[in-house]
Amino acid sequence: MIPLLDRQLLFVSGKGGTGKTTVAAAIADLAVERGKRVLVCEMDAKGALAAAFEVGTLGFQPTELKPGLHAMVMNTEDSLREYLRLFVRIPLMGRIGPLAHMFDFVADAAPGVKEILAVGKLCYEVRERHYDLVVVDAEASGHIVAQIDAPRAIRDLVHVGMVRDQTDWMLDILGDATRTGLVVVTTPEEMPVTETVELVAKVQNATEVDVAAVIANRVLPQWFSAADAEVFDALARPAEQALLAQATGAKIAPVFHAAALARARRAVAGEYLQRLRTEIPAAVPMVLVPELFTRSGGRRVVSLVAEALHEELG
Numbered sequence: 001m002i003p004l005l006d007r008q009l010l011f012v013s014g015k016g017g018t019g020k021t022t023v024a025a026a027i028a029d030l031a032v033e034r035g036k037r038v039l040v041c042e043m044d045a046k047g048a049l050a051a052a053f054e055v056g057t058l059g060f061q062p063t064e065l066k067p068g069l070h071a072m073v074m075n076t077e078d079s080l081r082e083y084l085r086l087f088v089r090i091p092l093m094g095r096i097g098p099l100a101h102m103f104d105f106v107a108d109a110a111p112g113v114k115e116i117l118a119v120g121k122l123c124y125e126v127r128e129r130h131y132d133l134v135v136v137d138a139e140a141s142g143h144i145v146a147q148i149d150a151p152r153a154i155r156d157l158v159h160v161g162m163v164r165d166q167t168d169w170m171l172d173i174l175g176d177a178t179r180t181g182l183v184v185v186t187t188p189e190e191m192p193v194t195e196t197v198e199l200v201a202k203v204q205n206a207t208e209v210d211v212a213a214v215i216a217n218r219v220l221p222q223w224f225s226a227a228d229a230e231v232f233d234a235l236a237r238p239a240e241q242a243l244l245a246q247a248t249g250a251k252i253a254p255v256f257h258a259a260a261l262a263r264a265r266r267a268v269a270g271e272y273l274q275r276l277r278t279e280i281p282a283a284v285p286m287v288l289v290p291e292l293f294t295r296s297g298g299r300r301v302v303s304l305v306a307e308a309l310h311e312e313l314g
Helices: 020-033 048-053 076-088 097-109 113-127 144-148 150-157 162-174 190-206 226-235 238-248 253-279 299-313
Strands: 009-014 038-042 063-066 069-073 133-137 180-186 211-219 286-290
Touching: 009 020, 009 113, 009 144, 009 190, 020 038, 020 048, 020 069, 020 133, 020 180, 020 211, 020 299, 038 048, 048 069, 048 299, 076 113, 113 133, 113 144, 113 150, 113 162, 144 150, 144 190, 150 162, 180 190, 190 211, 190 253, 211 253, 226 238, 226 253, 238 253, 253 286, 286 299
Parallel strands: 009 133, 009 180, 038 069, 038 133, 180 211, 211 286
Antiparallel strands: 063 069
């Protein structure tokens, strides 16, 4: 298996609400701690990445958040401007709003046109080696395949010329498992696990991009060993509960009820984790990130997830 942080381009996707932005930020943070120069990019420009790092609004031009870590967000106008400047050699001054609007009109009729600008920008950063690693807070699981498969879709539409040549080098990068990978973030629940299994299969069957890892986020700890469970069940009987309450002078039942609920939740989560292990190809690594038991987000949570990834990845 190729170590996750040895690649140059990582797309991070998953069902909404599974924590993909936090995981993408944590991967970038961990890579920087290991001495890499990193660019992390938010694709849908909703501000989640800025919130994760607790910084102001991010733009298309990368912002240095700390030494070695840069962050940016995508937008149609700026990516189109850069494409025209770099590849068509057209110098542009000022805003290109009307051209961008016309581009949107064309993109609606030709699948993959808009996505290829974004993916092309990321592949360009990889090709030019501006960074050791580019981490992409990509589209959610329902849209990621169209995004990473955009160069192939355009290549099938355009058979000769400059555009075809550009899709070729993008596909070389995307299809190279030593350089590019997709990380799928999930949680041990029914819908996220179902979407993850379907997404992994679809990516492997329909694209050239390698599935680098499945990260199961918010995994509850294993509260009891088998021996502990036997003791717990014995103490949970009414007679033992009465003796404990008499000896301690405390309300014992609510504590045992909470512990039983936590154990039941962990057992259900364990079943979904087992389903992931069973239905996802064995060659795809599975990484567990523990439940942090915090309602807050931001920089502290990113750091905690990065520490958990450090423990898992070695």
